[in-house]
Amino acid sequence: MKRPVFLQLVLPIVLVILSFSSGVMAKEKILWVKWKLVPEYIEDGEFANQGYLDKFLADTIKRFPEYAHSTEFQSISRLDRSWDSGNVCTVHLWLGYWPDKILYSKPYGFTPRFGIVTQRDSELAKRYADKESVSLKALLDDTDFQVGMLPLMIQGTDNSRYPQLKSTLLARMNNGNIKEFSNSRNEMSVEYLDRGRVDYIIRQRITHYTELKIKKRPDQYRFYYLDEGMTYKQVAAACSNTKLGHTVIEKFNSLMGDELFEAYLNYRQEWDTDNKVYEKVYRDYFIHNQPNPFVVE
Known part of the structure; x- marks a missing residue:
């Protein structure tokens, strides 16, 4: 049919x-x-x-x-x-x-390797005015400058947010000059410096200058590479x-x-x-x- x-x-x-x-x-x-x-x-x-x-x-x-x-x-x-x-x-x-x-x-x-950021007119910047790189160990062991960072370890894991610096930081967590901050952005901001909460923060160069660009902030900061964790x-x-x-x-x-x-x-x-x-x-x-x-x- x-x-x-x-x-x-x-x-x-x-x-x-x-x-x-x-x-x-x-x-x-x-x-x-x-x-x-x-x-x-x-x-x-x-x-x-x-x-x-x-x-x-x-x-x-x-x-x-x-x-x-x-x-x-x-x-x-x-x-x-x-x-x-x-x-x-x-x-x-x-x-x-x-x-x-x-x-x-x-x-x-x-x-790349991590660095630190501080305000351009800070005591830290004045002390290391002629340097491009500084030692995190020396900052933590020999000074009272307070550092701000994300929580070193990712909760429930053995993974660190700062893998190249993990051993340096882990050995000094009880020094009294390390402050850990949690936030939804998964990064530190220069706002922690502007508000006087810490003297310097740990971050990568690309992240630092991106924040200044996106937020259209004047560059009133100094970025230093760290002598430790010089690996990619x-x-x-x-x-x-x-x-x-x-x-x-x-x-x-x-x-x-x-x-x-x-x-x-x-x-x-x-x-x-x-x-x-x-x-x-x-x-x-x-x-x-x-x-x-x-x-x-």
Whole structure:
């Protein structure tokens, strides 16, 4: 029996729509976790979504069209629980965290050494006026200057927010001149200096100058590198230790090469424009394959 003309016309269209819908529904989901830390991710304001990891993550998502993607800001403690969902990834994480829960890609970047920031007219700045680098050990052991920092250890883990400085700080936590502060931004701010709560804060150069740029603050501060922790700690993408995670990490590794390295470096240097030392170390290590004993896991 012949089908009505109407069905002959409509049925193929319906089948195409169902096929397309089925394909969309079949896509596995990846939740990409971000955290509130500029200039890695910038949540709102004039520079929203212009952080260097905002851009790098957007590039990464485009390379995985076979998945349905979503992003979410999470705290470290929340992320600790989220890995168990099985479909969670982050595009940028220090090596060595959550070894029983996650898989890492090959490293593609690193974070630089930490430094300190103090007000330009402070007693600390006057004492070290002719220095570009200072010793954290000496500051903690031989002076009464108060330092502000995030909690050294991530609660419930053996992981530190200051991995290169962990041993130096851990041995001196009872000195009486270390103050730990918790906040939702996961970073220290020059506001702690302006309000007189501490004499100096620990942070990275890129984070410090980004705060001044975003908040349009005058540069009335001195940044010093630290003599301790003179290493570059590697970062990589990471996913839940599941079949999905294995597949994503395997593909991410296949994308590794000069194009990816250049993209990451260029996005980062938009926020750290004068840091030529970092740029040279990065290019030599990742692009020119030159060994460097100061690049560590």
